[in-house]
Amino acid sequence: MKQITFEDIFTLGNIVSENAHYRHFHYPEMLIRYDSNFIEFKNLPSLTEFKKVEKYLRNYHLKRGQNHIKFCLPANIKLAGELNVYLNNMGYKIGFLELYAIKPIHFPSVVSNPDIDIQMVTDKNLEVLINLKYKNDLAFGKEFARQKTDLIRRQFDDKDIQQVMAFYKGSPAGYVDIIISNETVEIDELTVNEMFQNKGIGSRLQRFVMDSFPNKTVILVADGEDTPKEMYKKQNYQYLGFKYELQKVYQD
Structure with a gap:
């Protein structure tokens, strides 16, 4: 690495x-x-x-x-x-x-679940992603959520950013943005809606990233005071520092 x-x-x-x-x-x-x-x-x-x-x-x-x-x-x-x-x-x-990083080969195996469907965001489901993110971003205020919608559309047209959604039994349940560079891919905005948590959706989204970029290093930043960082440690991510x-x- x-x-x-x-x-x-x-x-x-x-x-x-x-x-x-x-x-x-x-x-x-x-x-x-x-x-x-x-x-x-x-x-x-x-x-x-x-x-x-x-x-x-x-x-x-x-x-x-x-x-x-x-x-x-x-x-x-x-x-x-x-x-x-x-x-x-x-x-x-x-x-x-x-800061955390992992080689995809070191990410744990994930149990298959037919109820979970991971999809790349396309013209056909972009509005579904926008609606899902808008509801979550309302926690930061209506104006932030509105402006974030414009950002999502701009990033949809960015070749170095891939937007991915998870569906649970057909319902939009979570998402992640993948930021691509020469040697790394960054996991950004990994989110699973509260009503769909503890079903393995977050792991499946990450597994999608690992399978899509097996030869790159996967990186992410986590809030040092939030619990998701404990999940990353259990998933074999390597802790690299703080800021x-x-x-x-x-x-x-």
């Missing part, structure tokens, strides 16, 4: 500014998507440096009607000291992502 880092993870957004200290990602097509509008630090900033960049990003977002700021810290560096105190005092949400994310949303 080639050495996989967070640099191999796809970022939806354009680098609008870069220097020795950080990269600034911006995605004007979906300003409300926090994961596409943020600053990624190359080195752990001092408190003084952070405040300077914080002010820059806040002003940049204000001019574009954005009510959040978000920062990613370098991989495998923990928060500590006065920066950590400042972030907590200023009401930042502090979380972390974990802190700092986010603050301003009330209108």
Whole structure:
């Protein structure tokens, strides 16, 4: 397995500014998507440096009607000291992502279940995917769900992204996006609707990825505080590191 880092993870957004200290990602097509509008630090900033960049990003977002700021810290560096105190005092949400990778040959076998049908998204079932994702994305607000619909359509036309759905006894039950690059494929937005969980659908979606790209390394990021990461460990994914994310949303 080639050495996989967070640099191999796809970022939806354009680098609008870069220097020795950080990269600034911006995605004007979906300003409300926090994961596409943020600053990624190359080195752990001092408190003084952070405040300077914080002010820059806040002003940049204000001019574009954005009510959040978000920062990613370098991989495998923990928060500590006065920066950590400042972030907590200023009401930042502090979380972390974990990076995992696996060779498809190491993914466990999955029991066949005739009730589960995995389908590539095509012109014929695209609207089914859009409706399914819209209902799930309403948890983040109607405007986010609406804009996400436009993103799904754009990604449907992207040759490097494959959209896949799972059906259980004919009902739409889950989905995953597959982001394809030269040496890796990334599992993104792996989701099984609550009423269909614990039926093996998530494993079948992953098995589809493994079978479709047997010669690539499969990668993904998981929320370090959520339970799915425990499933990935049991499925033989290799843990490769972590990265802190700092986010603050301003009330209108």
